[in-house]
Amino acid sequence: MTTSRNEQGFALVAAIVLLTVIMGLGLGLLLFTDNQQKASAREQASESAFNVAEAALNAQITQVSRAWPGTKGGEQPYEKEGCTAANSTTTNGCPSAESMKVGYPIGSKAACPASVKDAWGAASTNQWVTYVRDDKPGGNVSFFNSSVEKEQVGYDENTDNKLWVRSVAIVQCRLVSLAALVSRQEISANFPHTVMSGNWFRTGNNGKGSEVIVEGKNPEQSGVPGEIRMRCVGFTEVSKCEEYREGQIANAKVNPPPGAPTPTLSTTQLAAFKQMAESEKTYYGPGNCPTGLPSGKPVFIEGPCTVSGGKKEVGNSQESPGFLVLVNGTFELGGQAEFWGTVYLVNAQESSGVVVNIGGNSNLRGEIVVDGNGGMEVGENHQRNVEYDPRSAAELKIYAGATPTRNSFRVLTANE
Numbered sequence: 001m002t003t004s005r006n007e008q009g010f011a012l013v014a015a016i017v018l019l020t021v022i023m024g025l026g027l028g029l030l031l032f033t034d035n036q037q038k039a040s041a042r043e044q045a046s047e048s049a050f051n052v053a054e055a056a057l058n059a060q061i062t063q064v065s066r067a068w069p070g071t072k073g074g075e076q077p078y079e080k081e082g083c084t085a086a087n088s089t090t091t092n093g094c095p096s097a098e099s100m101k102v103g104y105p106i107g108s109k110a111a112c113p114a115s116v117k118d119a120w121g122a123a124s125t126n127q128w129v130t131y132v133r134d135d136k137p138g139g140n141v142s143f144f145n146s147s148v149e150k151e152q153v154g155y156d157e158n159t160d161n162k163l164w165v166r167s168v169a170i171v172q173c174r175l176v177s178l179a180a181l182v183s184r185q186e187i188s189a190n191f192p193h194t195v196m197s198g199n200w201f202r203t204g205n206n207g208k209g210s211e212v213i214v215e216g217k218n219p220e221q222s223g224v225p226g227e228i229r230m231r232c233v234g235f236t237e238v239s240k241c242e243e244y245r246e247g248q249i250a251n252a253k254v255n256p257p258p259g260a261p262t263p264t265l266s267t268t269q270l271a272a273f274k275q276m277a278e279s280e281k282t283y284y285g286p287g288n289c290p291t292g293l294p295s296g297k298p299v300f301i302e303g304p305c306t307v308s309g310g311k312k313e314v315g316n317s318q319e320s321p322g323f324l325v326l327v328n329g330t331f332e333l334g335g336q337a338e339f340w341g342t343v344y345l346v347n348a349q350e351s352s353g354v355v356v357n358i359g360g361n362s363n364l365r366g367e368i369v370v371d372g373n374g375g376m377e378v379g380e381n382h383q384r385n386v387e388y389d390p391r392s393a394a395e396l397k398i399y400a401g402a403t404p405t406r407n408s409f410r411v412l413t414a415n416e
Contacts, residue, residue: 045172053169059095060130065402068279069155078132078154112173131166146416181408186397195226195388197260198370202243204379213379215387216252226388229259272398303328309337316340321392333362341392347372358385
């Protein structure tokens with residue numbers, strides 16, 4: 001009984017029990033802290049992935065803003081695997097891989113589990129991917145449908161000036177996908193509406209008769225009479241600057257000098273025209289001259305070139321008049337050639353001679369504008385060689401970039 005009442009060792013037992021409890025609490029706290037650290041790391045990786053995806057999205061929108069993909073073709077890989085750091089170049093319309101690398105450096109590319117993959121098939125080894133897709137046929141759809149948009153082409157096929165841009169980023173195996181509907185912005189070109197505008201003009205017709213050569217009113221197209229405005233720089237007599245006989249110009253007012261100011265378009269406006277032509281694949285670089293009469297709105301030709309049409313060549317159509325910008329060179333029509341639309345000669349070669357010649361039985365239905373001291377010669381074989389039609393100039397818009405459509409930005413789910 002003395003032994004049973006002995007309390008020696010009781011403190012040890014209590015200490016062991018207490019230590020066990022404390023160790024359990026410590027291990028639980030350690031596990032909680034570790035889970036919190038992992039959650040924080042995942043949150044940080046997700047945030048980084050979002051930042052990279054947003055940066056890639058904005059960079060792709062900037063590229064689309066610079067050169068709107070209005071037609072199929074070119075170097076853009078939009079219709080294939082999308083833009084990645086591996087296939088990005090300075091000319092193919094993809095985000096700059098170097099800028100993305102500097103602005104959003106990403107560490108090691110650890111292998112990710114098979115569950116981490118882009119719904120559109122991009123490899124998980126890509127740090128970022130961007131896609132450009134036409135909006136759903138018919139347009140005006142502000143809700144992104146991944147399965148539908150994935151199959152669309154990589155340019156504005158339905159010509160509604162809207163495209164979807166989708167971006168994907170993977171950081172530490174955390175994937176984020178974003179999408180936004182981008183709208184093309186356009187402004188009026190504010191181009192002058194004149195039958196002919198330049199420094200001087202003269203009519204031909206071999207000195208015979210007084211048949212109408214320049215018709216300033218086309219009831220089928222405009223119904224509004226146009227004007228002829230010449231600057232007459234370097235001429236002492238208006239009759240030498242505006243050489244024509246009575247009856248050769250009908251329904252058009254020949255204004256006294258000074259005529260329209262030169263240059264007609266500013267350097268900024270010309271750059272916008274060039275950008276539009278590049279987008280429409282109607283741009284001809286320096287020394288690359290078109291064969292025959294090019295069609296389109298706008299067509300931009302650097303030159304030096306002589307753009308000419310003969311026989312029965314036709315440029316554009318009555319339903320779709322074009323707009324031709326020739327920076328350095330001359331424009332000629334002969335035979336039974338036809339051109340529908342506006343012809344604008346920047347006259348960078350600073351010629352004071354004939355820059356536009358409309359002869360034979362040819363016909364230009366639109367406007368003629370020549371900058372500088374260049375002039376134009378029209379008329380040869382008792383033919384209405386020039387007929388005023390202001391539609392191409394009045395309807396022309398200048399590309400002014402592209403911006404995300406309001407309320408179209410989306411953070412996509414894993415299967416989108």
